[in-house]
Amino acid sequence: MDYRITGKGVEISDAIKNYLEKRLDKVDRVIYDDELVSFNVRIEKDGKNQYVVKFNMNLKGNIINVEERHPDIYTAIDFASDALEKQVKKLKEKIKNHDHRRSVPVERPLEEPGEFSPSDKISSVKRVSLLNMDLDEAVMQMEELNHKFLVFRNVNTGEINMLYRDEDGEIHLLEMAE
Incomplete structure (x- = not known):
């Protein structure tokens, strides 16, 4: 399985790479090569002397985000x-x-319990501080983290703004009006 690994405040040694690869073999067995669009691994050390292991996986448009913390880097990798x-x-x-379900035509109301709904596409929920x-700070942060979008409160206007990167790499600003 191909993935990109980055570290922040942590040297990604060969031992860590090998351990990570060994642990990800279990995941690799359930994924077909054509399903994986991208997979990013980020290991960092936070201010509380804990290692944070973040996985961001794109499986044909279905995004899976995982974040685990632990004082021991190998345990954090295990949990993640x-x-x-x-x-x-x-x-x-x-x-x-x-x-x-789609291949078996059955007449039933759309709102019947157990039906697939758009909210079922959400693979994880993470609460973050605004x-x-x-x-300028927002653009720099988005560039540094290599994110496709960033939501923030603009200190100059007091409004919630969103930066996003389009397919051509251009960055756009959305200003939310209340």
Whole structure:
């Protein structure tokens, strides 16, 4: 399985790379090569002397995000890889069941319990603090983290703004009006 690994405040040694690869073998067994669009691994050390392991996986448009923390880097990798494997299996089961239901025509109301709904596409929920920064800081943060979008409160206007990167790499600003 191909993935990109980055570190922040942590040297990614060969031992860590080998351990990570060994742990991700379990996930690799349940993913077909043509399903994986991108997979990013980020390992960092936070201010509380804990290692943070973040996985961001794109499986044909279904995004899976996992974040685990632990004082021991190898335990953090264990927790994150286990959580990723669980979410990948859950997503694949959901897709399998959805495709199966679609192939068997049955007349029933749309709102019947157990039907697939758009909210079922959400693979993880993460609550983050709304960052207060000016536009220049937001652009720099988005570039540094290599994110496709960033939501923040503009300290100059007090409004919530969103920066996003289009397919051509251009950055656009949305200013939310209340």
